[in-house]
Amino acid sequence: MYIASSPRLSTVLLAALPLLIGCAEGGRTRGDASIRPDGAIAMTDASAARCSATIACPAGSTCCGAVCIDTETNPSHCGGCGMACSPRGSSCVAGTCHCGGGEACTPGETCCGATCENLVTSSTSCGACGNLCGPDEVCTTGVCGASPCVPECGEGERCVGDTCRCGAHEACGAGESCCDGECADTDSDPMSCGACGHACARDEGCVRGECVAMMCPAPCATGETCVGTSCRCGSGPTCGRTSACCGGMCRSVSSDPMNCGACGHACSPGQQCCGGACIDTRSDVSNCGACGAVCGDTADGCTRGRCTCGGGPECLLFPCLAGLCFL
Numbered sequence: 001m002y003i004a005s006s007p008r009l010s011t012v013l014l015a016a017l018p019l020l021i022g023c024a025e026g027g028r029t030r031g032d033a034s035i036r037p038d039g040a041i042a043m044t045d046a047s048a049a050r051c052s053a054t055i056a057c058p059a060g061s062t063c064c065g066a067v068c069i070d071t072e073t074n075p076s077h078c079g080g081c082g083m084a085c086s087p088r089g090s091s092c093v094a095g096t097c098h099c100g101g102g103e104a105c106t107p108g109e110t111c112c113g114a115t116c117e118n119l120v121t122s123s124t125s126c127g128a129c130g131n132l133c134g135p136d137e138v139c140t141t142g143v144c145g146a147s148p149c150v151p152e153c154g155e156g157e158r159c160v161g162d163t164c165r166c167g168a169h170e171a172c173g174a175g176e177s178c179c180d181g182e183c184a185d186t187d188s189d190p191m192s193c194g195a196c197g198h199a200c201a202r203d204e205g206c207v208r209g210e211c212v213a214m215m216c217p218a219p220c221a222t223g224e225t226c227v228g229t230s231c232r233c234g235s236g237p238t239c240g241r242t243s244a245c246c247g248g249m250c251r252s253v254s255s256d257p258m259n260c261g262a263c264g265h266a267c268s269p270g271q272q273c274c275g276g277a278c279i280d281t282r283s284d285v286s287n288c289g290a291c292g293a294v295c296g297d298t299a300d301g302c303t304r305g306r307c308t309c310g311g312g313p314e315c316l317l318f319p320c321l322a323g324l325c326f327l
Contacts, residue, residue, distance in 0.1 A: 071095060087111060123158075154178060156196065190227075221245060223263065255291070281305055298325075 049068045051057045057068035064071075064081035071077050071092075075085040078092035089097030089104040090111045097104040100114025109116040112129035119125055119142055124132055126139035133144035138159045140148070147153065153164035156178030157171055164171040167181025176183040179196035186192050186209055191199050193206035200211035205227050214226030223245030224231045224238055231238040234248025243250045246263035253259050253276055258266045260273035267278035274281070274291035281287045282305045285295040289305035298315040299307035300323060307314040310323025318325045 085111075088116075090114070121160075156180075223247075 050066055051063035051068050052066060057063050060072075061068040061070050062077070062081060063069075064077050069077045069081065071080055071083075072095050073092050075089065075092045075097070077083060078085050078089070078097050079095035085092055085097035085104065087105075087110040088107070089099050090113070091098050099105050099111035099116055102114075105111050105116035108118060108120075110119050110125070110129065111117075112125050117125035117129065119127055119129070121139050123137070123139045123144075124130075126133050126144050127142035131144070133139050136147065137144045138147045147159045148162045149159035149164050150162075153159050154172060154177070157164045157166050159165075166172050166178035166183050169181075169183065172178050172183035175185055175187065177186050177192065177196055179186075179192045184192040184196065186194055186196070186198075186206075188206050188208075190204065190206045190211070191197075193200050193211050194209040198211075200206055203214055203226065204211040205214050206212075207228070215229050216226035216231055217229070218231075220226050220231035221239065221244065224233050226232075233239050233245035233250050236250065239245050239250035242252055242254045244253045244259065244263050245251075246259050251259040251263065253261055253263070253273075255273050257271065257273045257278070258264075260267050260278050261276040265278075267273055270280060270282065271278040272281050272287070272291055273279075274287050279287045279291065281289055281291065281293075283302050285299070285302045285307070287293060288295050288302035288307050295302055295307035295314070297319040298317075299309050300320045301308045301311065303311065309315050309320035309325055314320070315325035320326075
């Protein structure tokens, strides 16, 4: 059969040559695609990011619009097409949005770098990330402006709405200062003596805003501190003779099973603290069933917290000798 040659026919044959070669090599038409059994072209090269109804994406990516997207890591399509992390997140990890190294911000907040900010009220990101208000300004509805609080808030406090607050608390009272979100009396607080954060030494107290040596008549017990002329356990008075100051709280070391005999000495399960000693009241004849419950001569043992004679019931009227009740 004779086929007349022409420039147009030659062009068509040359264009079809790669397809013919690809079919002869197992169905591949080019280096980054293959023909699927349903006739669609499947892209095998991740760099070939275009997709359509007949061109599938490589494994691990999803066709979003006409582009192959890895929805496990793409912050514009995190977990699915069109599911953008912004403004609550800045990165996508395993199909979940994150802000910095933490979870995505809550609704109403914006991820600014690695921090969640409320652009409506944040004085460090007012209206936009990184937009700082002036030292005498507050952020209201996303705009920096003069404080609406009258009179002005004290040092360390901030104006919320039209109310001054110290951290999560109300404004401090007269004679107090807002120190790291807590109100403190700088005239007497040894941790903020005279000024916020100025701590006195362990053996000093704060008197009228100055750290002074303590003048207790006798050395304070372990765990207590001398405040003025009195020993104190935490914020309370000194502990009694049968108690000890454990972590700022008075504990009875003669009966407290968590501090038996000394602070932090805990009895084992099943034991009670009797006179500062850990006792198993289920078997101790001097503390049978309870601290101080002594089995008399009508018994020779303690079993499960009950006095016994020879392993049996305690004798009622007669002494227990050699495990037997005698007249």
